[in-house]
Amino acid sequence: MFNLSPVSRCLALALILSSLAAFANAGCYMGPKKVGAQDPCQDDTDKDWHEVGSSWTNSQCIQCSCGTSRMSCCHRMGRPSGFPEDCEVLRDWKQCTFEVVKKNDHSVHCPHVAVGK
Numbered sequence: 001m002f003n004l005s006p007v008s009r010c011l012a013l014a015l016i017l018s019s020l021a022a023f024a025n026a027g028c029y030m031g032p033k034k035v036g037a038q039d040p041c042q043d044d045t046d047k048d049w050h051e052v053g054s055s056w057t058n059s060q061c062i063q064c065s066c067g068t069s070r071m072s073c074c075h076r077m078g079r080p081s082g083f084p085e086d087c088e089v090l091r092d093w094k095q096c097t098f099e100v101v102k103k104n105d106h107s108v109h110c111p112h113v114a115v116g117k
């Protein structure tokens with residue numbers, strides 16, 4: 001069907017595997033509450049308490065919701081990777097965004113891959 005060279009096959013396989021890694025590392029988790037059904041949930045990061053039925057975003061851009069039997073959380077900001085060594089990640093923890101830019105010139109954006117969100 002496809003007549004690919006060995007190098008092209010290796011590159012295609014690498015692309016597929018890196019895509020699967022991104023899906024496997026989606027950044028959401030759930031856990032049982034350590035207290036009763038009507039008791040509040042404690043944020044694992046900031047250690048503050050939230051009422052059942054509430055949702056919040058903590059200081060590390062993790063959005064959580066408190067249910068009667070469990071708390072569920074998802075990362076709101078992707079984790080960039082695969083960028084050149086002369087680049088760095090600038091995170092805005094208030095807006096839950098990031099940019100990958102040249103270390104010596106923050107106006108120049110760098111190519112990257114973001115995992116999760």
